[in-house]
Amino acid sequence: MNILKLLDKLSNDKFFTTESSRLETLTNISSIGKNAAVAAVPLGLGTLMATSAKAETTTTSGTYFKTPLTDALQLALTLEYLEDEYYAKGLGTAGLIPSADKVVFMQISKHETAHVAFLKSTLTSLGVTPGAKPTFDFTVGGNFAPFTDYNQFLILAQAFEDTGVRAYKGQAGNVMSNKAVLQAALQIHSVEARHASQVRRMRANKGWIELADGGNMPAATNAVYAGEGNTNQAGFNTANAFGAAAGSAAYDEVLSGSDATAIASLFIV
Amino acid sequence: MKKTISVSNKGATLDTGRRNFLKLGGLGIAMAGLALVGCSDNEFDYQYMDPANKFDLGTGDVGVLNYAYALEQLEADFYTKVVNNFYSGISDAEKTLFTDLYHHEVIHRDFFKAAISGVTTNVLPTLEFQYPNVNFSNRASVLATAKALEDTGVAAYNGAGKYITNPDYLVIAGKIVSVEARHASAIRNLINPGSADFSGDDVINATGLDVAKEPTEIVSVAGGYIKTPFTWKERGIS
Numbered sequence: 008m009n010i011l012k013l014l015d016k017l018s019n020d021k022f023f024t025t026e027s028s029r030l031e032t033l034t035n036i037s038s039i040g041k042n043a044a045v046a047a048v049p050l051g052l053g054t055l056m057a058t059s060a061k062a063e064t065t066t067t068s069g070t071y072f073k074t075p076l077t078d079a080l081q082l083a084l085t086l087e088y089l090e091d092e093y094y095a096k097g098l099g100t101a102g103l104i105p106s107a108d109k110v111v112f113m114q115i116s117k118h119e120t121a122h123v124a125f126l127k128s129t130l131t132s133l134g135v136t137p138g139a140k141p142t143f144d145f146t147v148g149g150n151f152a153p154f155t156d157y158n159q160f161l162i163l164a165q166a167f168e169d170t171g172v173r174a175y176k177g178q179a180g181n182v183m184s185n186k187a188v189l190q191a192a193l194q195i196h197s198v199e200a201r202h203a204s205q206v207r208r209m210r211a212n213k214g215w216i217e218l219a220d221g222g223n224m225p226a227a228t229n230a231v232y233a234g235e236g237n238t239n240q241a242g243f244n245t246a247n248a249f250g251a252a253a254g255s256a257a258y259d260e261v262l263s264g265s266d267a268t269a270i271a272s273l274f275i276v
Numbered sequence: 277m278k279k280t281i282s283v284s285n286k287g288a289t290l291d292t293g294r295r296n297f298l299k300l301g302g303l304g305i306a307m308a309g310l311a312l313v314g315c316s317d318n319e320f321d322y323q324y325m326d327p328a329n330k331f332d333l334g335t336g337d338v339g340v341l342n343y344a345y346a347l348e349q350l351e352a353d354f355y356t357k358v359v360n361n362f363y364s365g366i367s368d369a370e371k372t373l374f375t376d377l378y379h380h381e382v383i384h385r386d387f388f389k390a391a392i393s394g395v396t397t398n399v400l401p402t403l404e405f406q407y408p409n410v411n412f413s414n415r416a417s418v419l420a421t422a423k424a425l426e427d428t429g430v431a432a433y434n435g436a437g438k439y440i441t442n443p444d445y446l447v448i449a450g451k452i453v454s455v456e457a458r459h460a461s462a463i464r465n466l467i468n469p470g471s472a473d474f475s476g477d478d479v480i481n482a483t484g485l486d487v488a489k490e491p492t493e494i495v496s497v498a499g500g501y502i503k504t505p506f507t508w509k510e511r512g513i514s
Contacts, residue, residue, distance in 0.1 A: 190438050195486070200478075204459075240448060248379070251381035257384060
């Protein structure tokens with residue numbers, strides 16, 4: 008698309024509710040979505056202007072529609088790439104996962120693969136090129152052995168799932184401008200929580216997180232659980248009725264985008 | 277049901293404190309609170325009572341909060357009955373699990389009561405429930421009901437998130453719904469241990485998405501348990 012045409016279209020506040028949301032299931036953008044999309048235009052415009060100064064006839068590349076919404080989806084995609092590859096590798100490693108547990112990991116793996124595909128198509132529909140899959144090192148430079156030690160495989164699986172739950176929650180404010188994306192993100196978020204609960208039980212933990220204690224987890228995963236001990240929800244003391252363990256477990260906490268990225272980056276070469 | 281609005285006569289100090297209680301950044305909610313405080317008795321009555329004398333959950337974020345409060349009241353009530361009369365032959369592990377669920381749901385319920393009271397006097401009253409087809413002394417019956425309630429809770433929050441305008445409320449709903457999903461997974465695993473049912477194909481679709489249901493669908497499912505009638509006209513529930 009010609010830059011001038013694009014600028015012209017950007018000046019039309021209906022643009023974001025029509026052409027940019029091509030995925031049919033994601034066209035339900037509310038009035039609040041319109042406003043948020045328009046509010047995001049100045050940032051996008053800055054990118055456009057900088058680019059057009061260099062090459063006015065550049066065709067549309069994948070970053071022109073970058074917004075907090077698509078940044079949130081890119082982060083989610085990174086986490087889903089990580090989980091997807093992790094379970095695929097685990098299932099593909101002979102003798103690692105006991106046969107009785109395979110049904111669980113096959114189900115989780117199936118969902119993570121679907122999440123990757125869904126997020127890629129969503130980003131594309133929003134006019135942004137989905138990020139490429141990073142190169143992962145699940146041993147973190149040889150410090151973990153998840154594909155030779157099943158206990159470690161479970162530890163990292165728990166860490167990834169509990170991280171995923173927190174990371175999606177942390178992006179709620181960034182995706183709420185688009186109701187369809189918000190709902191889909193919530194629908195992925197609860198799947199991650201179902202996974203987390205199951206993996207935690209496979210490690211003889213409760214399915215929920217009491218205090219900031221991951222449950223027999225190595226210190227290397229502390230960042231995943233930092234803040235989970237919170238017992239103050241909007242001024243309400245959740246520890247009053249039954250103590251801090253129950254009060255903290257009744258609520259999962261958010262993880263900021265930067266904290267989630269830092270955790271994921273440990274496993275990215 | 278006649279609900280007093282004497283709270284609004286106690287002046288700005290109390291109301292400011294109540295709003296601070298929630299530490300809300302949302303202008304919309306603050307405005308809604310102010311609008312209600314400014315109402316006369318008659319106007320206020322009109323706002324939340326319909327001609328049939330049913331409570332209306334309200335509009336905007338207040339409606340969503342009251343909706344969540346109704347569902348949390350149901351879950352808390354159900355698990356209270358479960359832990360007060362454990363089914364025969366229950367294991368210690370299952371006692372611990374159901375006690376945790378009871379704790380979490382009571383905390384959620386009491387949180388919503390406090391949170392809604394902090395921004396409006398249009399607080400859903402304590403509902404009455406019924407469980408005509410539940411046998412609380414039977415494990416399978418209790419587990420099946422718990423599964424239905426937890427899956428319904430997940431689907432309800434997933435479907436209602438888009439109606440929330442205040443990001444702080446959305447985050448709170450997110451903090452709660454993932455715990456409901458953890459519960460659902462646990463109950464499903466009790467019913468069919470070690471299977472794929474914890475996030476089964478009956479609730480997760482081929483795109484990897486959990487169930488999301490509109491309020492009208494939820495009320496038609498959960499309504500059988502709820503004796504106290506209410507409306508949510510904004511969402512088509514009357």
